[in-house]
Amino acid sequence: MIHLTDITKQHGNRVLFKHASLQIPAGSRTGLVGPNGAGKSTIFRLITGEEALDNGDITCNKKTVIGYFSQDVGDMTGRSALEEVVAASEATVALGERLKKMEARMCEPLDDDEMTTLLEQYGEVQQEFEHRGGYDLESRAQAVLTGLGIAPQDHARPVEQFSGGWKMRIALARILTLNPDVLLLDEPTNHLDMESIIWLENWLMDDYTGAVVMTSHDRDFMNRLVSRIIEVGNGTITTYSGNYDFYLTEREIRREQLLASHRRQQEMLAKEEEFISRFAARASHAAQVQSRVKKLEKIERIELPPEQKRIHFEFAEPPRSGDDVVTFNDLGKIWPQPEGEDKQVLSNVSGLVRRGEKIAVVGVNGAGKSTFLKLLHGDTEPTTGEVTIGANVHTGYFSQHSMELLDPNKTVFETVQDALPQLTFGVLRNLCAAFLFQGDDVDKRVDKLSGGEKSRLVLATLLGRPLNLLILDEPTNHLDIQSREVLLEALQGFQGTLLLVSHDRHFLRSLVNRVFEIRHGGMTAYEGDYEYYLDKTGHDHRAL
Incomplete structure (x- = not known):
């Protein structure tokens, strides 16, 4: 559905990724992980077009609808909570208006060719309107708002009356109600209580059929929803097939394999360099020395990613309290x-x-x-x-x-x-x-x-x-x-x-x-x- 091919992106002197690639297949559920500053949010902004690539290509079908939820909710004024959520689906609303105008024209006298053309256009617009969930837009918006913890009696409240955390829920409801083909969710569980997290989890599992790419601090939420992990870090992008717990295990296995390969390569390089230094001055070994020098120049050196250090602090035993x-x-x-x-x-x-x-x-x-x-x-x-x-x-x-x-x-x-x-x-x-x-x-x-x-x-x-x-x-x-x-x-x-x-x-x-x-x-x-x-x-x- 979306392909990022051979991409390179740099912020100042810091290279986020170089010649990296990833794919987002239709209907896939992907967790995006990596240390702070590695480039996770940049991936989202590249897909939405908010940022441009330095090199590489991003390909996506023009009809693909992308919904992006970020922690920056922007200004919300002048509407009720429900109106704010529905307004995010302006393209769907516009399609509904087009359908009404076409239906009105169908009631007018038209020749056969005009009616045939109009019916074809109507069918295309109706198909797109249905694909975007236009027929149940308002009821869907109400259900999503309620699921995210905003009671029906508060749907008509002006958005200005909601605190920052509740505005985040309204912003999330906007994106979910949009019913896009691809959902990009940057920390969707922030500001949600347990009930809302569980509702969102069930909604994504049962009611949403599109692709999901998300970051989340909630390990259970990630484990239950995703079936693949994309790790961003050390200038590269790596894909793992499995949930977050599988990723942790598989990453450790791959690291051990990389360490073993690095150790073997270092041993081989040491032997070759020892041979070169020992026989470099001997004319009888000149051809062998040159051959090994060229061999070493062609070898791609295995680089080990920096290891994240964890310090284990021994906390003092607290004084004993009463039972x-x-x-x-x-x-x-x-x-x-x-x-x-x-x-x-x-x-x-x-x-x-x-x-x-x-x-x-x-x-x-x-x-x-x-x-x-x-x-x-x-x-x-x-x-x-x-x-x-x-x-x-x-x-x-x-x-x-x-x-x-x-x-x-x-x-x-x-x-x-x-x-x-x-x-x-x-x-x-x-x-x-x-x-x-x-x-x-x-x-x-x-x-x-x-x-x-x-x-x-x-x-x-x-x-x-x-x-x-x-x-x-x-x-x-x-x-x-x-x-x-x-x-x-x-x-x-x-x-x-x-x-x-x-x-x-x-x-x-x-x-x-x-x-x-x-x-x-x-x-x-x-x-x-x-x-x-x-x-x-x-x-x-x-x-x-």
């Missing part, structure tokens, strides 16, 4: 509303957090998960009931608000050093490296960091402290897959107690041993891991 870490009885919380009735979020919630437990707090969007964590940490007072913190409990709390508390004028290293003054310089450097701040990265100022880098910085300062209770509200937001794996490994080794809200299913499966579900203002405790919770609740296992 009962947090007890809460008859908790209730009412949030005052500026207009209308006050909102009862939680009522009569009781339970116990025991030492060493790693607990997932789950529930639909708006159920009160963050409110529950704030109550346990003491960030807000309960309307009713009480929270009792156990003996010798030292608490660390992470929320999206935590990143706003960072000093923008300090560097990464200064921030960690201020939080952990008792650690030596070398230990601090190792802690920074464990959270992927290596080399000059430690000297970057906070105001120059991305959202993911700020998250990693706050988490590094938390996990470096002698804490025995961590309360983490969406710590995986903004983190790429590698950063999530770093955090997961750190939390798996954490010997204290953990309460966690996350929309990353792989993260929850790999970490928690107990689940609190917040539902309809109440709470149910499940005495088992995330899979046990899914079994007990009967959720859709294909999605969850």
Whole structure:
């Protein structure tokens, strides 16, 4: 369907790829992976024509409809949410208008030749209109908006009234409703809660038949949807047949094979160079020496890609807390509303957090998960009931608000050093490296960091402290897959107690041993891991 052949692209002095090729077959499901800055977003922009190639060719059928969702949603003003979504399908709307005009002409007196020509044109336009899903455009837009978490009663709300995260959902709904032949999705699960991620996953599996190329930080989402991986990095593009987990295994196998080939080649080169240096001055061996020199000149040298270094930081064992870490009885919380009735979020919630437990707090969007964590940490007072913190409990709390508390004028290293003054310089450097701040990265100022880098910085300062209770509200937001794996490994080794809200299913499966579900203002405790919770609740296992 789309072919990128022998392409070369350079940004400044940095070569993203050189003489690389890739194909996007019709109906294929492709994950696009690679380190930050490798050129993943550039691939999308080249396909859409937003950027031009330095060399090479991109071929695509002129009738192929491409939908591109990026993190830059642009301006949204002057329309309702539903109107904004429908407006993205302007070509489909225009086809519908053409059909109406043609139908009107058919009611006029026409000679046979004119009617034949008109009917042929009408058939072509109708076929294109049907292919683009024109007959159910508005109902499809409504279904997509609702699936992405925007309730039907909010479809008529002006887009200006939605926050940035909800505008991202509207922007995603625009692209999905377009029903293109090829979907280019750049981090589509950002800003989505669990329910919306599951809906999107099912929609792409069941309702969408076109090709998908996507980047995603959600490992489960990638694994369930893609059947091929395209890796961008080290100036080249490599295709793997399989999902993300297969890619990780296959990449390691290929790297081992490359290392073995490189080792054999180095041994052969060393022998040839030794022969040349030994016999270069002997006239009797001149022909052999020249032959081997020419042979070496023709050999294509195997180059090893730079290895991504991972630093494993040994976290200090936290002080032992009492067996009962947090007890809460008859908790209730009412949030005052500026207009209308006050909102009862939680009522009569009781339970116990025991030492060493790693607990997932789950529930639909708006159920009160963050409110529950704030109550346990003491960030807000309960309307009713009480929270009792156990003996010798030292608490660390992470929320999206935590990143706003960072000093923008300090560097990464200064921030960690201020939080952990008792650690030596070398230990601090190792802690920074464990959270992927290596080399000059430690000297970057906070105001120059991305959202993911700020998250990693706050988490590094938390996990470096002698804490025995961590309360983490969406710590995986903004983190790429590698950063999530770093955090997961750190939390798996954490010997204290953990309460966690996350929309990353792989993260929850790999970490928690107990689940609190917040539902309809109440709470149910499940005495088992995330899979046990899914079994007990009967959720859709294909999605969850």
